Amino acid sequence: MRMSAGIEWAVHCCVVLAGSDGPVTAARLAELHDVSRTSLAKHLQALAGAGIVEATEGRSGGYVLTRPPSNVTLWDVVQAVEGRGSVFRCTEIRQRGPLAASAESCTRACAVARAMHDAEQAYRAALGGTTIADLVDQVEADSGPGALATVTAWLRRTDDPDASAGY
C-alpha cells in the first residue's frame, strides 16, 4: 500500500508550473528535479489525461497548468497518477464458502468494506482540502519569497550558473 514515486514528482511539477510564467518542457522539469525524463513524461501525460496540465506546441511549447493552482487539489493529482480505484479491495468473501450469504442479502456493503471506505473518505477529504496554491504559499513560507522566482528564472534559461536557492 504505497504510492508510486511519481506522486512526489507530479506534485512538485505542479508547484513549479504554478509559479512559472510560461510553458515548461518535460525535459526541463526532469533536469530541475534530477529525475528520469521518460518516467516524468509518463506522469505529466497522466496529469494531462486528467485535465490538470496541458501540453502547448511550438518552439516555446511545454506544459502549463490548465486552471488556477487554487483549483487543483492534492487529491486531483493523486487520482491522476494513481488511478481512481479504491485502496481497499472488497471481494465479497461473505458470499463465499459453506455459509455464504446470498447475493440478495448483500445489497449493502458489508461492515468491513464500509469502515474501510469511510477511512478512505477521510483521506480523500484531507488531500482534497490542500491545493497547489496552498503548497506554493507553504514553499514560499518555508524557503523565502524568492524561492519559486529563482526556479522560474532557471526554467527560462538553458544554463544558469548563478542560480543557487533551492526549494
Added chain:
Amino acid sequence: MRMSAGIEWAVHCCVVLAGSDGPVTAARLAELHDVSRTSLAKHLQALAGAGIVEATEGRSGGYVLTRPPSNVTLWDVVQAVEGRGSVFRCTEIRQRGPLAASAESCTRACAVARAMHDAEQAYRAALGGTTIADLVDQVEADSGPGALATVTAWLRRTDDPDASAGY
C-alpha cells in the same frame, strides 16, 4: 496504491475469532471463507507477528485473539498485514538537481510531504476509531443476532449440512 486482498481476509478472520468460543485452525478459516489456505496462513502469521492473534498448540489448537476485540482496531490489522511504512514516498527531490536545497535547510519535511502525512494521519485515525468489536456489532445488526453464532457452531464441526445463515 491498493491494499492486498489479505486485508479483507484478515479482518474477516478477526471478526470470526471474536465470536468464536475456542481456537480455530487456519485450514478451517480458509474453508469458511473459501480462500487459499496457504495465503491465509501467511496473513494469520502476520497477525500473530503483530500480537493480534496467537496460535495455541495441541489437538484442539488453532488461532485465538490475544486481547478483547474492543482493543483491536482496523488500523492494527492494516499495519500487521501491510507493514508500517507510510503510503507517500518522499525522496527529498527538493535536495536534487541544479537548484538543490541544502540538507541543512531541509530539517523540516517539505510542504508536499507534510500535506501527504496529514492526510495519512486522517486515514489512520479513521481506521483506528473502528474496532473488531464494532464490526461484530455491525455484522450482527446487518445479518441478525444469530449470524456469528452460526459461524461459531460451524467452526466447531467438521461437517455441518444444516448451516445456512451466512454473514
